[in-house]
Amino acid sequence: MTWLLPSVVAVPVLGAGLTVLIGRRLRLQRAIALSGVAFVLVAAVLLLIEADSNGAAVAQLGGWPAPFGITLVADRFAGIVLTVSTAMLIAVLVYAMAQLGRDALDWWFHTKYLILTAGVALSLVTGDLFNLFVGFEMMLIASYVLLTVKTGPGEVRATMSYVVINLVASALFLVVIAFTYTVAGTLNLADLAVAFQTLDPAVRSALGLLTLVVFGIKAAIFPLFMWLPDSYPTAPTPVTAIFAGLLTKVGVFVIIRTQTLLFSQDEPSTLLLFIAGATMTVGVLGAIAQNDIKRILSFHIVSQIGYMVMGLGFLTVAGLAAAILYITHHIVVKTGLFLVGGLVEAEEGTGALDRIGGLLHRRPIIAVMFLPLALSLAGIPPFSGFVAKLALLQEGLALDRGIIVAVSLAVSLLTLFSMTKIWGGVFWGETTEPSVPAARGMTVATGSVVALSLGVALFAGPLADLATRAAADLVDPAVYTGLVLGGG
Amino acid sequence: MSSLRGSAILEAGVITVSGPLLVFSVYLLFAGHNQPGGGFAGGLVAGIALLLAWVAGGMETVRRVVPIRAGVLLGFGLTLAAISGFASMFAGLGFLESGYLEFSVPGVGKVKVVSALAFDMGVYLVIVGMALGLVRVLGEDETLDAEAAS
Numbered sequence: 001m002t003w004l005l006p007s008v009v010a011v012p013v014l015g016a017g018l019t020v021l022i023g024r025r026l027r028l029q030r031a032i033a034l035s036g037v038a039f040v041l042v043a044a045v046l047l048l049i050e051a052d053s054n055g056a057a058v059a060q061l062g063g064w065p066a067p068f069g070i071t072l073v074a075d076r077f078a079g080i081v082l083t084v085s086t087a088m089l090i091a092v093l094v095y096a097m098a099q100l101g102r103d104a105l106d107w108w109f110h111t112k113y114l115i116l117t118a119g120v121a122l123s124l125v126t127g128d129l130f131n132l133f134v135g136f137e138m139m140l141i142a143s144y145v146l147l148t149v150k151t152g153p154g155e156v157r158a159t160m161s162y163v164v165i166n167l168v169a170s171a172l173f174l175v176v177i178a179f180t181y182t183v184a185g186t187l188n189l190a191d192l193a194v195a196f197q198t199l200d201p202a203v204r205s206a207l208g209l210l211t212l213v214v215f216g217i218k219a220a221i222f223p224l225f226m227w228l229p230d231s232y233p234t235a236p237t238p239v240t241a242i243f244a245g246l247l248t249k250v251g252v253f254v255i256i257r258t259q260t261l262l263f264s265q266d267e268p269s270t271l272l273l274f275i276a277g278a279t280m281t282v283g284v285l286g287a288i289a290q291n292d293i294k295r296i297l298s299f300h301i302v303s304q305i306g307y308m309v310m311g312l313g314f315l316t317v318a319g320l321a322a323a324i325l326y327i328t329h330h331i332v333v334k335t336g337l338f339l340v341g342g343l344v345e346a347e348e349g350t351g352a353l354d355r356i357g358g359l360l361h362r363r364p365i366i367a368v369m370f371l372p373l374a375l376s377l378a379g380i381p382p383f384s385g386f387v388a389k390l391a392l393l394q395e396g397l398a399l400d401r402g403i404i405v406a407v408s409l410a411v412s413l414l415t416l417f418s419m420t421k422i423w424g425g426v427f428w429g430e431t432t433e434p435s436v437p438a439a440r441g442m443t444v445a446t447g448s449v450v451a452l453s454l455g456v457a458l459f460a461g462p463l464a465d466l467a468t469r470a471a472a473d474l475v476d477p478a479v480y481t482g483l484v485l486g487g488g
Numbered sequence: 489m490s491s492l493r494g495s496a497i498l499e500a501g502v503i504t505v506s507g508p509l510l511v512f513s514v515y516l517l518f519a520g521h522n523q524p525g526g527g528f529a530g531g532l533v534a535g536i537a538l539l540l541a542w543v544a545g546g547m548e549t550v551r552r553v554v555p556i557r558a559g560v561l562l563g564f565g566l567t568l569a570a571i572s573g574f575a576s577m578f579a580g581l582g583f584l585e586s587g588y589l590e591f592s593v594p595g596v597g598k599v600k601v602v603s604a605l606a607f608d609m610g611v612y613l614v615i616v617g618m619a620l621g622l623v624r625v626l627g628e629d630e631t632l633d634a635e636a637a638s
Contacts, residue, residue: 003574006583010573017566020559063585 048079071127098441219251237342245335272313280306353425531615565613
């Protein structure tokens with residue numbers, strides 16, 4: 001099965017090449033894009049199964065053994081995130097086809113989407129620091145172009161800040177890579193984990209902090225999040241939904257990977273917990289102040305990132321398992337919420353809360369889809385967010401970290417409050433303006449995401465077990481290094 | 489730059505330089521396996537040749553030199569590079585692992601053909617396609633052409 005791992009990156013790249021080659025044949029482009037992403041989903045599920053039975057699927061590209069060649073690793077953690085991410089990529093692609101099909105505005109959409117898929121997959125399965133950079137750049141360059149699909153002065157202005165900040169982060173990332181190579185003489189993550197054990201602790205913590213800053217910008221943690229709520233809402237819904245669901249979470253994924261593998265500590269990190277608390281609080285306060293569906297949801301991305309960092313901050317098996325569970329739940333719920341927001345916009349022509357209302361009577365299906373997602377985001381039982389939050393709180397109490405537990409509970413309450421604001425604004429009340437029904441495909445795609453989020457709640461038990469096994473691998477770096485260097 | 493358009497010296501210079509540049513780019517492509525070079529460097533050099541052609545003769549010349557859409561080059565290169573990775577898997581090697589054929593050509597000596605060359609060619613085409621696309625998008629500026637005409 002060694003061919004399966006590289007193909008999660010290579011197949012989307014191949015598809016991207018083909019979509020350019022065939023030119024302006026929309027049906028064919030769609031078929032290629034759909035089958036490409038569907039392939040990655042099947043491969044991701046197979047990889048997850050393999051990782052769960054063997055510990056990880058490892059591939060050495062070009063037949064060069066680690067640490068000399070390019071290593072790809074899909075352990076349980078990467079497998080889980082890759083599977084959930086590609087499921088969302090498919091749902092959003094279907095949604096985009098239904099929405100953009102109407103004006104068929106952009107011939108290159110599928111190419112960019114496939115490159116984005118390849119970038120996400122590479123960032124998740126790469127086994128060395130430089131290919132992580134390559135994966136991130138693929139993802140980001142595709143995202144720069146996707147953000148400006150619907151070009152106007154507003155979009156370009158919002159995208160400018162996104163591009164500039166991400167370029168700064170990428171440059172800083174290159175500096176970190178150079179530093180790391182200078183002190184350790186290798187960029188292979190497993191090899192680095194071994195080399196860092198004998199490194200001067202001061203140098204190690206400096207590198208750890210720099211890495212945290214780089215991926216903190218990408219993941220939009222406090223205080224490096226300001227670019228996000230500004231740039232996301234201006235893009236077309238499918239683009240915003242996939243960015244909201246995936247891009248920042250890939251940043252969180254890498255933070256968790258590097259902090260556990262390279263810069264692991266024995267006790268909970270007060271710095272990370274402080275960042276987590278501040279991220280949640282600032283994000284949710286920002287959301288409350290907004291008056292547009294997509295802007296509210298964008299601030300909630302920031303707020304929710306805090307919970308994932310909180311799980312990482314505990315640096316225990318249970319804490320990390322909760323963080324993994326939270327990422328899984330959040331990718332689905334956030335993508336779904338943005339798709340619902342897009343449906344509202346498509347029907348009403350605006351996302352401004354004070355200009356819409358009464359959707360509950362006219363289009364109850366949208367309300368039915370919004371409710372479980374919103375309650376899940378706030379962590380109300382029995383929805384998926386509750387399971388993840390409960391796990392976080394239990395671990396927080398077990399470790400005697402009362403402050404962060406209190407903060408996270410208060411933020412949950414405020415999250416619920418801002419969700420009721422959307423509910424009241426969009427679904428209750430009266431409206432004057434007539435609405436246009438959204439395309440059927442958009443509703444179907446949104447519905448399947450909602451179903452998946454209910455599935456996460458339904459299968460919370462097995463998922464939590466899987467997340468615990470994944471977290472156990474993360475806590476002990478020797479597991480990862482053994483799989484890559486020993487088993488190679 | 490526009491004031492230089494139509495200058496005989498520039499045109500003669502570009503014609504003299506761009507031929508060897510293209511040949512050099514192909515040399516880099518083949519030399520890249522064991523020496524500095526490769527598809528990326530080769531493609532960049534070929535891209536420079538295209539840019540020079542644009543500087544000297546504008547879009548007309550570029551279109552005459554490469555009568556192919558940039559997208560076709562890009563798409564073909566990307567597809568070729570990806571397929572070359574899978575091809576070595578079907579040959580029983582690892583993904584992107586290079587196989588090679590060795591044979592002797594009379595008068596030349598031993599020739600070694602590596603399958604990684606297909607990947608490099610793909611990269612080369614992507615870079616040339618990108619350069620072409622850049623020249624087309626940025627170079628097809630009406631104001632610039634109008635300036636050149638005046």
